Amino acid sequence: MSEITPDLVRHLGVLARIRLSDEEVARLTGQLDAIVDNIAKVSEVATPDVRATSHPIALQNVFRPDVVGDMLTASQVLQNAPDAADDRFRVTAILGEEQ
Template sequence: MSEITQEQVTHLASLARIALTPEEIVSLTSELGSIMDHVATVTEVATPDVPATSHPIPLQNVFRDDVVGQTLTAEEALAGAPDHDGSRFRVTAILGEEQ
């Protein structure tokens, strides 16, 4: 069995900003354990001499010209927002600080 603990899952949930219930933490801990047991096999073949592939088709230097295009109106931008003041998005008080 993999070494994943409930504490780890709790920490991952906080990194991922999901308020998991205690029951979910229990079940996810066990599910992740069995999934990781399977997927951890990648480490067996990923030897140092093998380069990593991040993009399936290798491309490079894909750039855009510095030319202004069409923008959204504030109305369009705010249309889907849960809360706004007519021009800006509104959120409840922030606990932490900017990073």
């Protein structure tokens, strides 16, 4: 039994402020009806004993551990900088004086 009718699709279009042609209404009626049918099928098998998941296969973190390594000194970092002052990069101001 079809829950989605062309009138309902037109009404949804009005609510969304989308102008739909007759061809679009016909196409969307079929597509939305198929979506509603598929959701109903999933609802039939989604019982309380089935745990909700976001992915069918268990995922695990594949990142390496965060380990502190050798670090550059401020002078090493700034040695090739075009301009530096007080152990910082000096750049041209891009914001107005109000900042």
